[in-house]
Amino acid sequence: xxxxxxxxxxxxxxxxxxxxxxxxxxxxxxxxxxxxxxxxxxxxxxxxxxxxxxxxxxxxxxxxxxxxxxxxxxxxxxxxxxxxxxxxxxxxxxxxxxxxxxxxxxxxxxxxxx
Amino acid sequence: xxxxxxxxxxxxxxxxxxxxxxxxxxxxxxxxxxxxxxxxxxxxxxxxxxxxxxxxxxxxxxxxxxxxxxxxxxxxxxxxxxxxxxxxxxxxxxxxxxxxxxxxxxxxxxxxxxxxxxxxxxxxxxxxxxxxxxxxxxxxxxxxxxxxxxxxxxxxxxxxxxxxxxxxxxxxxxxxxxxxxxxxxxxxxxxxxxxxxxxxxxxxxxxxxxxxxxxxxxxxxxxxxxxxxxxxxxxxxxxx
Numbered sequence: 289x290x291x292x293x294x295x296x297x298x299x300x301x302x303x304x305x306x307x308x309x310x311x312x313x314x315x316x317x318x319x320x321x322x323x324x325x326x327x328x329x330x331x332x333x334x335x336x337x338x339x340x341x342x343x344x345x346x347x348x349x350x351x352x353x354x355x356x357x358x359x360x361x362x363x364x365x366x367x368x369x370x371x372x373x374x375x376x377x378x379x380x381x382x383x384x385x386x387x388x389x390x391x392x393x394x395x396x397x398x399x400x401x402x
Numbered sequence: 403x404x405x406x407x408x409x410x411x412x413x414x415x416x417x418x419x420x421x422x423x424x425x426x427x428x429x430x431x432x433x434x435x436x437x438x439x440x441x442x443x444x445x446x447x448x449x450x451x452x453x454x455x456x457x458x459x460x461x462x463x464x465x466x467x468x469x470x471x472x473x474x475x476x477x478x479x480x481x482x483x484x485x486x487x488x489x490x491x492x493x494x495x496x497x498x499x500x501x502x503x504x505x506x507x508x509x510x511x512x513x514x515x516x517x518x519x520x521x522x523x524x525x526x527x528x529x530x531x532x533x534x535x536x537x538x539x540x541x542x543x544x545x546x547x548x549x550x551x552x553x554x555x556x557x558x559x560x561x562x563x564x565x566x567x568x569x570x571x572x573x574x575x576x577x578x579x580x581x582x583x584x585x586x587x588x589x590x591x592x593x594x595x596x597x598x599x600x601x602x603x604x605x606x607x608x609x610x611x612x613x614x615x616x617x618x619x620x621x622x623x624x625x626x627x628x629x630x631x632x633x634x635x636x637x638x639x640x641x642x
Contacts, residue, residue: 294599295637298630366600367565 289377297359304356311349336398343399350391358384406487409480411438413450414492417499422490429487435475436464438489439503452503459617462553466503467492472558474617494558496571510554510573517574518596521581522589532586544583547576547625549618556612556622568601572612572622575603579625582632594629594636603629 289297322332336342362380366373409429412422427441436454443450454464459477466475469483469490480489497505534541556572557563563571570578578597581587597603603626612622636642 289600291595291599291602292637292642295604295633295642298604299634299637363600363605367562370566 297362300355301359304352304359307348307352308356311345311352314345315349333398338399343395346395346398347392350388350395354384354387354391357387408487409433409438409484410488411442412488412490413439413442413502414499415450415502417501420499420502422492429480433480435466435468435473435478435480435483435489435491438480439466439475439491450503451501460551462551462555462617465494465553465555465558465617467494467558472555472615474553474555477617494554496558496560496563497554505554507554510557510571511552513570513574514552514577516596517570517578517602518589518593519574519577519581520589521584522587522593524586524588534585538585540583540585543628544580547580547620547622550576550620550622551618553617555615555617559611559615561609561611562605562607566601566605569605570597570602572606572626575606575629576612576620576622576625579628582629591641594633595642597629598633598637598642603633606630 327335358380361383362376365376365379369375407429409427411425411427413425414420415423425442425446427438427446430437436457439450439452440454443452452464452466454476455461457464457476459474462474464475465472467473468475468478469488471483472494473483475491483489491503493499493503493505497507497510500506536545550573552573554573556576560569560572562569575597578593581593582590599605606623606626608623608627610623613620613624616622633642
């Protein structure tokens with residue numbers, strides 16, 4: 289991987305961290321608020337269904353996580369297994385696909401749940 | 403209770419493979435760790451290899467690992483580090499051991515070169531001295547990092563160097579940062595390329611061991627953070 293590409297990975301991880309800091313805060317505050325308010329899982333699913341605002345919010349959340357986590361895992365693997373640098377790149381790519389697939393499956397499932 | 407007149411010193415003997423050998427030497431008033439090493443070499447075992455020059459904290463050549471921590475031995479009082487009357491002396495970490503307490507610094511200095519750590523003069527010879535206002539921001543930033551004497555303590559203390567042998571390390575990156583802020587220097591395009599990426603400033607985890615143990619109280623972590631910002635800006639402008 290070229291040096292500019294490595295630098296862009298660093299920029300992307302910092303930028304996605306900033307998004308995640310906000311997204312995780314909104315997520316946790318909402319969860320705590322909803323649970324303390326006595327909402328059941330069924331109530332929450334009903335409110336998420338067809339709600340474009342929550343669809344957009346969690347799409348951003350998943351995209352940020354799919355950028356942030358693989359870059360960190362790539363770094364950890366590269367430092368832990370210095371003799372297999374391509375393994376770190378490949379593992380990061382696979383993790384990104386898994387987060388995107390699992391995340392959007394969950395979001396779309398809640399959005400379209402009936 | 404420990405015998406206060408005796409200092410127990412375990413010293414690494416050998417090269418990459420070796421073992422700690424125990425010595426008992428007299429304690430002295432205001433004794434430094436370098437005094438202890440010198441006593442062993444002059445009075446107990448003349449085959450002990452170690453390195454020193456100035457003895458007053460100017461050259462940085464006497465750096466060793468003292469009770470697990472990299473230090474200048476000439477500026478480290480035995481009383482300060484041997485609370486129970488015991489010292490464990492090993493060569494600096496992250497560098498190949500030549501013999502006993504001496505390490506091969508070649509890779510350390512090569513990384514300063516790789517980080518474009520040499521001043522690059524502008525093409526034309528200026529007609530007069532360059533005026534760099536002492537209070538200007540570039541000068542202030544360079545001043546904060548300029549006193550490094552290349553002793554290798556930060557390099558020895560750095561976890562990232564241990565994990566990633568290609569990593570340039572705190573000293574080389576700190577040097578590059580002083581030049582990035584030198585308004586007379588013309589080498590920043592190549593320098594920012596040299597210090598970016600997985601083997602450069604972006605590998606730093608901000609553990610701050612370099613800052614903790616730098617005998618000059620410099621903060622290479624802050625210099626590296628500056629390089630991260632400078633290289634990120636260069637990448638976004640397509641100049642990396």
